[in-house]
Amino acid sequence: MSLVKRTFIAMIGLPAAEFIAFLVVAGWIGWLRAGIALVATSVLGVMLLRRSGRRDFARLLDALRHDGISALRLDTPAAATMLGTLLLVLPGFITDAIGAALLVPAFRRWAAAALAHASRNAGRRGQPSHDLVIDLEPSEWHRLPDPRRPRRRASREPRSKQRAKGGT
Numbered sequence: 001m002s003l004v005k006r007t008f009i010a011m012i013g014l015p016a017a018e019f020i021a022f023l024v025v026a027g028w029i030g031w032l033r034a035g036i037a038l039v040a041t042s043v044l045g046v047m048l049l050r051r052s053g054r055r056d057f058a059r060l061l062d063a064l065r066h067d068g069i070s071a072l073r074l075d076t077p078a079a080a081t082m083l084g085t086l087l088l089v090l091p092g093f094i095t096d097a098i099g100a101a102l103l104v105p106a107f108r109r110w111a112a113a114a115l116a117h118a119s120r121n122a123g124r125r126g127q128p129s130h131d132l133v134i135d136l137e138p139s140e141w142h143r144l145p146d147p148r149r150p151r152r153r154a155s156r157e158p159r160s161k162q163r164a165k166g167g168t
Contacts, residue, residue: 014095018095025037041088045089052082
């Protein structure tokens with residue numbers, strides 16, 4: 001599945017999952033306490049974000065601009081802390097749980113190893129591990145016409161006579 005499809009599914013699925021998680025937590029501890037917990041975790045995220053400093057945030061944004069998503073390395077505490085606090089700021093119990101877990105060094109190391117393993121294996125899915133180049137002899141293949149290109153009209157005169165007349 002392509003990255004665009006996964007991102008689209010995540011953009012649709014995460015809010016739905018967050019809503020379901022809120023309903024479950026609200027049914028378990030009550031609506032008022034669930035609402036207070038959402039607001040409290042967002043306020044805690046903002047406080048941690050301010051504490052981590054604008055310098056770390058600016059460094060992270062600069063790295064993302066230059067290297068893209070590959071700049072996110074969870075094995076560095078600054079990036080993981082920044083990502084964790086950003087997830088805490090977002091309202092929702094799922095993002096809060098992931099954000100709080102990223103603040104714990106043991107989970108951060110495990111997540112960094114899991115992401116590194118997944119990125120190494122991402123290009124290999126569905127493809128054999130051996131070389132993908134197939135060498136064929138000229139007698140083993142032939143060129144197929146492209147169905148999207150219009151066919152050229154065949155001229156009745158040979159090309160040598162057309163050139164002599166000044167044609168193409």
